[in-house]
Amino acid sequence: xxxxxxxxxxxxxxxxxxxxxxxxxxxxxxxxxxxxxxxxxxxxxxxxxxxxxxxxxxxxxxxxxxxxxxxxxxxxxxxxxxxxxxxxxxxxxxxxxxxxxxxxxxxxxxxxxxxxxxxxxxxxxxxxxxxxxxxxxxxxxxxxxxxxxxxxxxxxxxxxxxxxxxxxxxxxxxxxxxxxxxxxxxxxxxxxxxxxxxxxxxxxxxxxxxxxxxxxxxxxxxxxxxxxxxxxxxxxxxxxxxxxxxxxxxxxxxxxxx
Amino acid sequence: xxxxxxxxxxxxxxxxxxxxxxxxxxxxxxxxxxxxxxxxxxxxxxxxxxxxxxxxxxxxxxxxxxxxxxxxxxxxxxxxxxxxxxxxxxxxxxxxxxxxxxxxxxxxxxxxxxxxxxxxxxxxxxxxxxxxxxxxxxxxxxxxxxxxxxxxxxxxxxxxxxxxxxxxxxxxxxxxxxxxxxxxxxxxxxxxxxxxxxxxxxxxxxxxxxxxxxxxxxxxxxxxxxxxxxxxxxxxxxxxxxxxxxxxxxxxxxxx
Ligand SMILES: Nc1ncnc2c1ncn2[C@@H]1O[C@H](COP(=O)(O)OP(=O)(O)OP(=O)(O)O)[C@@H](O)[C@H]1O
Ligand SMILES: [Mg+2]
Numbered sequence: 001x002x003x004x005x006x007x008x009x010x011x012x013x014x015x016x017x018x019x020x021x022x023x024x025x026x027x028x029x030x031x032x033x034x035x036x037x038x039x040x041x042x043x044x045x046x047x048x049x050x051x052x053x054x055x056x057x058x059x060x061x062x063x064x065x066x067x068x069x070x071x072x073x074x075x076x077x078x079x080x081x082x083x084x085x086x087x088x089x090x091x092x093x094x095x096x097x098x099x100x101x102x103x104x105x106x107x108x109x110x111x112x113x114x115x116x117x118x119x120x121x122x123x124x125x126x127x128x129x130x131x132x133x134x135x136x137x138x139x140x141x142x143x144x145x146x147x148x149x150x151x152x153x154x155x156x157x158x159x160x161x162x163x164x165x166x167x168x169x170x171x172x173x174x175x176x177x178x179x180x181x182x183x184x185x186x187x188x189x190x191x192x193x194x195x196x197x198x199x200x201x202x203x204x205x206x207x208x209x210x211x212x213x214x215x216x217x218x219x220x221x222x223x224x225x226x227x228x229x230x231x232x233x234x235x236x237x238x239x240x241x242x243x244x245x246x247x248x249x250x251x252x253x254x255x256x257x258x
Numbered sequence: 259x260x261x262x263x264x265x266x267x268x269x270x271x272x273x274x275x276x277x278x279x280x281x282x283x284x285x286x287x288x289x290x291x292x293x294x295x296x297x298x299x300x301x302x303x304x305x306x307x308x309x310x311x312x313x314x315x316x317x318x319x320x321x322x323x324x325x326x327x328x329x330x331x332x333x334x335x336x337x338x339x340x341x342x343x344x345x346x347x348x349x350x351x352x353x354x355x356x357x358x359x360x361x362x363x364x365x366x367x368x369x370x371x372x373x374x375x376x377x378x379x380x381x382x383x384x385x386x387x388x389x390x391x392x393x394x395x396x397x398x399x400x401x402x403x404x405x406x407x408x409x410x411x412x413x414x415x416x417x418x419x420x421x422x423x424x425x426x427x428x429x430x431x432x433x434x435x436x437x438x439x440x441x442x443x444x445x446x447x448x449x450x451x452x453x454x455x456x457x458x459x460x461x462x463x464x465x466x467x468x469x470x471x472x473x474x475x476x477x478x479x480x481x482x483x484x485x486x487x488x489x490x491x492x493x494x495x496x497x498x499x500x501x502x503x504x505x506x507x508x509x510x511x512x513x514x
Contacts, residue, residue, distance in 0.1 A: 157341055160339075160343075161339065162356075165336065167357075256390070257346070
């Protein structure tokens with residue numbers, strides 16, 4: 001009796017298939033490495049990767065790398081988010097500002113951010129600043145333009161209703177436009193956060209003392225594929241956690257939009 | 259209160275693309291009156307409403323409230339749009355309170371008036387619901403309550419029931435009629451539904467299209483009473499038939 005309701009219910013859980021997908025890949029990975037068909041140098045076994053991860057963690061390397069990369073991503077992205085929000089709103093509400101900046105941003109947006117690394121190193125040296133700036137440059141234009149679009153899609157009835165209720169322009173901005181675009185802003189941040197992670201790894205590959213990307217490039221030098229796998233998996237897991245965090249925040253703060 | 263629209267023209271576009279949408283329109287409303295503008299689609303009804311609301315400026319002519327020219331939108335002219343314009347992130351009660359909060363009324367007054375106006379539109383039970391949890395008719399009633407709560411001198415209704423199906427439409431007409439009789443509000447109603455205009459308004463202006471201009475104005479002096487009876491009374495039917503012929507003539511003149 002019990003089983004007949006337990007299994008369908010478990011299978012109906014939205015996460016169950018996703019977890020199954022991950023487990024299947026893990027299983028295949030284990031199986032392939034167990035047969036010894038593939039050189040261990042190319043594909044280390046899950047156990048070897050786990051061991052490498054534990055070794056890094058107990059030596060404190062993993063923690064330091066994690067803190068270094070996460071700090072860079074969060075600083076750069078926070079800067080980008082804080083600049084993009086008012087700028088995007090200004091461009092979405094004011095035609096002159098939009099006409100002035102949109103072509104410029106459209107142009108810069110298509111310049112690959114990693115191509116700025118040499119310039120940033122010349123300008124800011126090899127410390128934290130160039131990495132933070134890279135993340136800033138690589139995400140601020142996308143954030144701004146996506147927020148601008150969200151503002152342009154605010155139904156004008158909502159704005160005009162506020163005006164006919166005696167609202168001022170400032171009140172329209174704070175009471176109508178800001179709450180109305182909140183879900184899209186969170187979604188914009190969630191999507192562009194992924195590029196921030198890409199960029200921090202690229203920046204660390206080029207020049208850094210620590211960080212997850214740096215560890216990967218060091219691992220390559222010593223042919224430690226197991227450590228490369230550790231880096232990749234850790235980056236993936238953190239990215240996923242941030243994504244889930246944004247989704248949770250969205251569900252909490254903008255339940256009306258679901 | 260006296261709202262006066264005096265020889266107002268409105269055109270959009272420049273040069274060759276310039277298009278005259280309203281041509282020398284004049285009418286007026288005084289306190290307690292219910293006036294309707296009727297016209298087919300594209301006759302410039304919404305444009306007229308937006309001019310009165312101050313959301314657009316006339317190309318020529320004057321719009322005044324108590325002698326003061328309209329320079330922009332203001333809380334003395336409350337507007338209800340055809341499409342649902344409730345704030346989706348606010349509950350019904352918060353929507354009704356929205357205008358009062360913009361005007362920074364004291365908290366207690368906001369609460370009292372919110373529950374009063376929710377009661378007026380018969381939605382006290384729905385106070386905590388979000389707009390997406392309300393039916394179309396309920397949403398429009400909240401929008402009307404929100405406009406009324408800001409205490410406008412005149413209520414501007416731009417096809418407020420245009421998106422509702424026939425049955426709800428009729429009950430909303432009854433609701434609005436009752437509201438007018440009870441509260442003595444002043445309203446300008448825009449509609450393409452002749453019957454709606456004649457039932458609700460005391461004075462009906464017929465707007466001819468391309469360019470929009472008033473071709474006929476009638477006093478709809480129907481005996482007071484229930485709308486359901488009024489709908490089938492001989493006076494009403496005769497008036498409706500006469501004006502319907504007038505409207506058909508306008509469209510026929512365009513070879514439609
Ligand atoms: N901002 C604008 N720019 C250019 N043309 C406009 C603008 N607003 C309205 N028009 C034109 O003015 C004419 C009248 O439009 P309006 O919306 O006032 O008509 P309406 O009578 O409300 O029609 P409907 O019954 O479909 O709502 C239309 O031909 C429309 O294309
Ligand atoms: Mg219209």
